[in-house]
Amino acid sequence: MSQKKSMMNGTIVRNAIKESFLKLDPRVMIRNPIMFVVEIGFIITLFLIFVPGAFGGEVPVWFNVTVSLILLLTILFANFAEALAEGRGKAQADSLKKTKKEITANKVVGNAIKKVPSTELRKGDIVVVSQGELIPSDGVVIEGLASIDESAITGESAPVIKEAGGDFSSVTGGTRVVSDQIKVRITSDPGETFLDRMISLVEGAKRQKTPNEIALNTVLISLTLIFLIVVVTLPFFGQFLNIKIEVPMLIALLVCLIPTTIGGLLSAIGIAGMDRVTQFNVLAMSGKAVEAAGDINTIILDKTGTITYGNRMASEFIAVGGEKEAAVAEWAAISSIKDETPEGRSVLELMTKRGFSYHDKIAEGGEFVEFKAETRMSGMNLIDGRIVRKGAVDAVKKWVTAQGGNIPSDLDTKSDKVASAGGTPLAVAVDNKIYGVIYLKDTVKPGMRERFEQMRQMGIKTVMCTGDNPLTAATIALEAGVDDYIAESTPEDKIAVIRKEQAEGKLVAMTGDGTNDAPALAQADVGIAMNSGTVAAKEAANMVDLDSDPSKIIEVVAIGKQLLMTRGALTTFSIANDIAKYFAIIPAMFMIAIPEMSVLNVMRLGSPMSAIISALIFNAIIIPLLIPLAMKGVAYKPLSSSKLLQRNLFVYGLGGVVIPFFGIKLIDLVIHLWV
Numbered sequence: 001m002s003q004k005k006s007m008m009n010g011t012i013v014r015n016a017i018k019e020s021f022l023k024l025d026p027r028v029m030i031r032n033p034i035m036f037v038v039e040i041g042f043i044i045t046l047f048l049i050f051v052p053g054a055f056g057g058e059v060p061v062w063f064n065v066t067v068s069l070i071l072l073l074t075i076l077f078a079n080f081a082e083a084l085a086e087g088r089g090k091a092q093a094d095s096l097k098k099t100k101k102e103i104t105a106n107k108v109v110g111n112a113i114k115k116v117p118s119t120e121l122r123k124g125d126i127v128v129v130s131q132g133e134l135i136p137s138d139g140v141v142i143e144g145l146a147s148i149d150e151s152a153i154t155g156e157s158a159p160v161i162k163e164a165g166g167d168f169s170s171v172t173g174g175t176r177v178v179s180d181q182i183k184v185r186i187t188s189d190p191g192e193t194f195l196d197r198m199i200s201l202v203e204g205a206k207r208q209k210t211p212n213e214i215a216l217n218t219v220l221i222s223l224t225l226i227f228l229i230v231v232v233t234l235p236f237f238g239q240f241l242n243i244k245i246e247v248p249m250l251i252a253l254l255v256c257l258i259p260t261t262i263g264g265l266l267s268a269i270g271i272a273g274m275d276r277v278t279q280f281n282v283l284a285m286s287g288k289a290v291e292a293a294g295d296i297n298t299i300i301l302d303k304t305g306t307i308t309y310g311n312r313m314a315s316e317f318i319a320v321g322g323e324k325e326a327a328v329a330e331w332a333a334i335s336s337i338k339d340e341t342p343e344g345r346s347v348l349e350l351m352t353k354r355g356f357s358y359h360d361k362i363a364e365g366g367e368f369v370e371f372k373a374e375t376r377m378s379g380m381n382l383i384d385g386r387i388v389r390k391g392a393v394d395a396v397k398k399w400v401t402a403q404g405g406n407i408p409s410d411l412d413t414k415s416d417k418v419a420s421a422g423g424t425p426l427a428v429a430v431d432n433k434i435y436g437v438i439y440l441k442d443t444v445k446p447g448m449r450e451r452f453e454q455m456r457q458m459g460i461k462t463v464m465c466t467g468d469n470p471l472t473a474a475t476i477a478l479e480a481g482v483d484d485y486i487a488e489s490t491p492e493d494k495i496a497v498i499r500k501e502q503a504e505g506k507l508v509a510m511t512g513d514g515t516n517d518a519p520a521l522a523q524a525d526v527g528i529a530m531n532s533g534t535v536a537a538k539e540a541a542n543m544v545d546l547d548s549d550p551s552k553i554i555e556v557v558a559i560g561k562q563l564l565m566t567r568g569a570l571t572t573f574s575i576a577n578d579i580a581k582y583f584a585i586i587p588a589m590f591m592i593a594i595p596e597m598s599v600l601n602v603m604r605l606g607s608p609m610s611a612i613i614s615a616l617i618f619n620a621i622i623i624p625l626l627i628p629l630a631m632k633g634v635a636y637k638p639l640s641s642s643k644l645l646q647r648n649l650f651v652y653g654l655g656g657v658v659i660p661f662f663g664i665k666l667i668d669l670v671i672h673l674w675v
């Protein structure tokens, strides 16, 4: 998105400060029960400032003033963390809303074109968009080809080509046609467009707590309840021992013991995690999808366009069975006359480049048979009855054999040679005769091997699923370094692989862009559709990559893992903090009544009052100190989940025990000058 850089500017901070006070409203606070308990503590100490003897206590007024102020700050800090995390999304939503102004659309009504506001467009309407105009709503190109500036949505200024048919036909409302003219069939009703969904997503309007977050919250609330019961029963034990325990002391103890650090940062961690994905130009439809990405065991990738560049270009015509190269070129071209796929167009280009041609009357009136992943062939049914096909070698072989044809003896050696080089061989046939092979060249993207190595270190298995033949698949799989591959796979095979992994209790991620990927994208736990892809793919997936870079799935998994790790690390830290606070507060509370208890004052804190105030101050300021970590996420290394867990438990657990001892001691040294 275009606002990447200015995300932490003054406006966001100022708004967050304002929001921190607005969120003090108890009706808002109650959604975060831990901080709500702190708020009640604040209200009680505030009341005690004015009615000091209310509970029969003898605490000096300044102590009540100090405690209530620190409690207020504790709540404000937690609110600030959440507001800050929300702020980035809101700023982004505001700038997206500017993109979403009303556009005048050229709607096709019968034979005429009528100007209507974009808000009146419904699913199924047809509009014409010309050079310089904005596309009024989401849709599919049904006629023509245009280059489109999608920077309003993707922040990427290089225009992309959209054209009728195939996997690059979907257009997004709010983007601009920079050249040519297209006819578009609208696919969204008002309020349900991609831009609408994007705005409500970044605004957090649809943000729901994820199952993980709910589970953690339940644990934290239970802990809070337990501490509440302990603290409430303390005065009775006190009475028994003839010790009077003051109410503000109990409140201070309670607030220190309940997990306020994680309670204050939990929602910020979740929002910031989703935000990191968004900053990365990936739209996650839910926080759950981002978390699931962090737990992924298996990633299914397709070969063409994900692992390889995917601009498979015809680079050679290879004759078989004693045929001429010219004949291969001619029939290959005839089968491709109406084939709008990049492969099909490249066949015609190669034919021209090589100086071959075909009889232009031959295809007249013929019926085009488009490429399908199921048949793995495309071609023409000529008016004279001849049937021309090109396609995957095994598919064409089967087709020819079924008609009683013979397979030329040199077909396999020649097509295997192409496949062993990582290329895709397409056989060309007319009726029961195979003429030769088209060599489609493709290249593995640089750096894939390192990425897959990282995945392996994270304990993630990578499986390449391709419609291509086993030999090409094996060559590319070896070159790219994936763990496993499945060749000649149909869309059903992809779903079957996903289901099989899921049945073993694994979480599966996959990327895809075609309509034939849609069912598998829906079946996967994390499905990332390419923004360049079809509407069906985008609707089935739970994430959309605006940059249409399928290999980004690797970073999305890393961000998901980082989110889970950050939450775990800060929870560990928060709970480990309690130990130091026990040592600070418990002796202090009893020392007031029984001076002999001072042997328990291992931290040698100045006075009982300064001990309690120091612990409370530490408890409050640790929240803003950890905001940067909550927002940025803990440092991330590609390790397996269990190794990471061990490492984090050690670092944040030990840190959580040790740091507050120093922190509280330091604060006490300073404030003991007054207290």
Ligand SMILES: Nc1ncnc2c1ncn2[C@@H]1O[C@H](COP(=O)(O)OP(=O)(O)OP(=O)(O)O)[C@@H](O)[C@H]1O
Binding pocket: 302, 303, 304, 305, 339, 341, 343, 344, 371, 372, 373, 376, 377, 378, 390, 391, 392, 393, 424, 425, 426, 465, 466, 467, 468, 469
């Ligand atoms: N336009 C086309 N006409 C005829 N055959 C094609 C065409 N495009 C691809 N094929 C053949 O069909 C096979 C399957 O294509 P498909 O697009 O399903 O898979 P793929 O692109 O090879 O693999 P991936 O799943 O990695 O994208 C290809 O390997 C190729 O042999």
Ligand SMILES: [K+]
Binding pocket: 255, 256, 257, 258, 259, 260, 261, 619
């Ligand atoms: K606490």
Ligand SMILES: [Mg+2]
Binding pocket: 304
């Ligand atoms: Mg493909």
